[in-house]
Amino acid sequence: MATAPELDAPVTALDEFRQTARAWLAANFPSALKGKDNALSALEGPTDLSAEEIAWKTAMGEKGWGVPGWPKAYGGGGLDKAEIRILQEEMARIGAWNPIGGMGVMMFGPTLLEYGSEAQKHEHIPAIAKGEVRWCQGYSEPNAGSDLANVQTFAEDAGDHYIVNGQKTWTSGGQWADKCFALVRTDKSQKHGGISFLLIDMTAPGVEVKPIRMISGQSPFCETFFTNVKVPKENLVGREGQGWEIGTRLLQHERNSLSGGGGASRLFAGKALGALAKDYRGADEHGRVPDSDLRMRIVRHEMDSRAFALTLRRAALEAKSNQGPSAATSIMKNVGARITQERAELSIEIMGMAGLGWEGEGFSEDELTQTRTWLWGKAVSIYGGSTEIQNNVISKRILGMLDHQ
Amino acid sequence: MAVLNEEQTMLRDMVREWSDNESPVTAFRKMRAAAPAEGYDPAAWQALSEMGVAGIVIPEAFGGTAFGYLSLGLVLEQLGRNLAASPLAATSAAASAIVLGESETAKAAWLPRIASGEVVATLAVDEGPVHDPAKIATKVVDGRLSGTKAFVAEGDSAGVFVVAAEDGLYLVAGDVGVTRSPRHMTDSRSHAQVTFADAPAERLGDIGLTARVVDRATAAVCAEMLGLAEQAFTTTNDYLKTRVQFGQVLSTFQALQHRMAKMFTELELMRSVVEGALEAIDAGRSDVDQAVSLAKAVAGDTLHLVSREMIQLHGGIGMTDEHDAGFYIKRARILETMWGNAAFHRERFARLNGY
Numbered sequence: 001m002a003t004a005p006e007l008d009a010p011v012t013a014l015d016e017f018r019q020t021a022r023a024w025l026a027a028n029f030p031s032a033l034k035g036k037d038n039a040l041s042a043l044e045g046p047t048d049l050s051a052e053e054i055a056w057k058t059a060m061g062e063k064g065w066g067v068p069g070w071p072k073a074y075g076g077g078g079l080d081k082a083e084i085r086i087l088q089e090e091m092a093r094i095g096a097w098n099p100i101g102g103m104g105v106m107m108f109g110p111t112l113l114e115y116g117s118e119a120q121k122h123e124h125i126p127a128i129a130k131g132e133v134r135w136c137q138g139y140s141e142p143n144a145g146s147d148l149a150n151v152q153t154f155a156e157d158a159g160d161h162y163i164v165n166g167q168k169t170w171t172s173g174g175q176w177a178d179k180c181f182a183l184v185r186t187d188k189s190q191k192h193g194g195i196s197f198l199l200i201d202m203t204a205p206g207v208e209v210k211p212i213r214m215i216s217g218q219s220p221f222c223e224t225f226f227t228n229v230k231v232p233k234e235n236l237v238g239r240e241g242q243g244w245e246i247g248t249r250l251l252q253h254e255r256n257s258l259s260g261g262g263g264a265s266r267l268f269a270g271k272a273l274g275a276l277a278k279d280y281r282g283a284d285e286h287g288r289v290p291d292s293d294l295r296m297r298i299v300r301h302e303m304d305s306r307a308f309a310l311t312l313r314r315a316a317l318e319a320k321s322n323q324g325p326s327a328a329t330s331i332m333k334n335v336g337a338r339i340t341q342e343r344a345e346l347s348i349e350i351m352g353m354a355g356l357g358w359e360g361e362g363f364s365e366d367e368l369t370q371t372r373t374w375l376w377g378k379a380v381s382i383y384g385g386s387t388e389i390q391n392n393v394i395s396k397r398i399l400g401m402l403d404h405q
Numbered sequence: 406m407a408v409l410n411e412e413q414t415m416l417r418d419m420v421r422e423w424s425d426n427e428s429p430v431t432a433f434r435k436m437r438a439a440a441p442a443e444g445y446d447p448a449a450w451q452a453l454s455e456m457g458v459a460g461i462v463i464p465e466a467f468g469g470t471a472f473g474y475l476s477l478g479l480v481l482e483q484l485g486r487n488l489a490a491s492p493l494a495a496t497s498a499a500a501s502a503i504v505l506g507e508s509e510t511a512k513a514a515w516l517p518r519i520a521s522g523e524v525v526a527t528l529a530v531d532e533g534p535v536h537d538p539a540k541i542a543t544k545v546v547d548g549r550l551s552g553t554k555a556f557v558a559e560g561d562s563a564g565v566f567v568v569a570a571e572d573g574l575y576l577v578a579g580d581v582g583v584t585r586s587p588r589h590m591t592d593s594r595s596h597a598q599v600t601f602a603d604a605p606a607e608r609l610g611d612i613g614l615t616a617r618v619v620d621r622a623t624a625a626v627c628a629e630m631l632g633l634a635e636q637a638f639t640t641t642n643d644y645l646k647t648r649v650q651f652g653q654v655l656s657t658f659q660a661l662q663h664r665m666a667k668m669f670t671e672l673e674l675m676r677s678v679v680e681g682a683l684e685a686i687d688a689g690r691s692d693v694d695q696a697v698s699l700a701k702a703v704a705g706d707t708l709h710l711v712s713r714e715m716i717q718l719h720g721g722i723g724m725t726d727e728h729d730a731g732f733y734i735k736r737a738r739i740l741e742t743m744w745g746n747a748a749f750h751r752e753r754f755a756r757l758n759g760y
Binding site for chain 2: 213214371
């Protein structure tokens with residue numbers, strides 16, 4: 001973690017910004033919330049916010065610092081990259097966390113800023129920046145998983161509006177969402193070119209959601225059914241048939257957040273495996289984990305994690321130095337998934353039967369959380385483009401390998 | 406597949422048919438929802454007992470069939486395929502201790518009742534969450550046993566406990582001085598913490614017997630693991646042949662074909678080592694310990710692989726509770742952990758071979 005230098009008199013604009021940010025955070029971040037970010041909220045749904053959490057969210061929302069890089073005109077912070085880094089350092093310094101998040105921030109917002117009309121941006125972006133509207137993703141269908149372009153949900157042209165019919169699945173947070181960005185078919189005669197990007201009000205008549213219970217016991221996804229749902233044409237982003245382009249652009253934002261600082265790194269949170277092993281397995285007279293086989297696999301995992309961290313750093317530096325996007329970015333999702341899953345498997349192995357508790361007495365909160373984290377982690381190599389799809393991208397786009405002839 | 410005699414072939418086919426018709430995975434799903442205190446469906450156990458499976462490792466003189474461990478393995482494999490919840494593995498492990506033990510009164514008192522399925526028995530060794538037979542603090546003083554055993558399979562319903570103490574194995578029957586506390590685990594089966602406080606105990610044998618009995622318990626678990634791995638593989642293979650993406654069934658993709666071929670390869674090796682361990686016990690060979698460690702290490706790695714691939718190759722549907730894949734991985738990790746995981750048995754194998 002970067003540590004902030006001690007401050008004397010401001011010498012540059014950035015130093016000045018650091019002082020401003022530090023003062024604002026000191027005045028607005030309730031110290032009781034230090035380190036109290038709820039990492040599992042995306043899986044377990046929104047909880048009632050305390051008065052302090054509401055105050056913090058409101059302050060960050062009004063300041064626009066929940067989405068620091070978005071333009072001020074739409075309620076963002078209007079900060080440049082260097083300022084954002086300083087803001088993050090200052091937040092980390094006092095244990096502050098970003099209360100504005102979700103799919104609107106990570107995926108939909110950046111995409112709408114790029115492709116939306118002025119009216120659409122003014123309608124939707126400020127509400128995301130303030131954390132007032134919850135978005136969900138209407139992409140996958142029962143027969144359109146890895147083959148996403150096979151979406152069949154149909155938006156029929158009805159003059160000034162569309163009539164939408166079909167079924168989506170894996171709608172993240174569908175039961176808690178206010179609105180949905182969806183890939184729908186407006187033209188049945190062509191596959192990719194018949195897809196459009198449509199914004200659907202989840203409270204509209206004809207929208208029905210059914211939570212899907214996962215093996216980890218949580219229900220972060222829904223099946224979503226659209227039956228004759230009326231959607232105004234103003235809600236089309238881009239033009240008809242541009243949905244695949246917009247939709248895949250959005251997936252880039254998703255993959256960046258999955259492989260980088262977002263979802264995956266949250267799953268890294270917690271005790272280092274070596275320390276966990278000593279807690280559960282003890283140590284020999286030299287302070288080593290006594291199970292040498294386990295010990296070597298922990299080392300292998302730790303080294304894999306270090307190699308991944310250095311690769312993330314290298315890719316960031318290469319991107320900054322204008323060499324263009326690094327080829328290394330293509331491996332991020334898969335390596336992140338591998339590390340997340342290996343870490344969970346090793347953790348439950350270290351804990352033995354204590355790492356396989358489901359509920360009730362005899363297990364600590366940490367142990368029960370570990371079980372659920374392990375099971376949930378199996379999704380990381382499936383969602384957001386499965387490991388197999390990522391490998392196709394590497395072999396076809398990076399390595400230039402040919403399709404089966 | 407080991408070469409089976411006529412008796413064994415009939416037994417396997419009978420249990421397979423019963424398991425597929427009367428105890429498919431949907432029966433396990435119902436059992437999970439009903440959550441009976443026993444951790445299994447008593448009616449299903451009754452039906453299995455009527456087929457004579459509870460007495461497979463018990464001599465005929467005490468009401469058993471003495472078919473042996475390979476036969477026990479065939480039954481557990483068939484039950485494992487469909488995740489049938491039964492106390493057979495635990496009961497057989499405890500029965501083997503009584504059979505091999507020195508107490509004739511225990512044999513006469515308990516073996517016939519175990520063989521008929523009337524009494525569920527279990528083996529209680531570990532005192533922590535990780536298998537470690539060297540760390541046993543349970544003591545017996547003047548015929549009274551005291552200690553706490555962790556994660557005892559079928560501990561919720563057992564009427565007889567075979568308990569490992571510092572100096573060997575003991576039998577504790579009934580509820581005097583016995584306190585059970587259920588532990589709800591990923592596999593929705595029975596695991597209990599059992600505390601013994603001056604419980605009347607009968608001696609069965611020394612720590613050499615403990616080791617021989619744990620080997621038999623481990624071999625039985627390996628057979629269940631084989632059944633799980635086989636079915637997880639078959640279910641996945643069937644799915645790849647039906648799921649269509651990109652206009653093709655998934656099984657036409659060579660990358661996936663090779664992953665299935667790799668698993669098939671590992672499964673063949675797994676079957677050999679599991680059957681090898683069971684046969685070594687039946688033959689009374691001197692290297693049962695090595696054969697069991699080999700089986701548990703290979704079985705652990707293979708089931709681990711297959712249970713992970715089952716979810717990955719099913720994609721999102723395999724992540725849902727509605728699908729069976731989660732049941733397999735949740736039971737798999739419990740079985741991998743019981744009686745020592747692959748790492749434990751690799752270490753033990755190395756020690757047994759003097760390196």
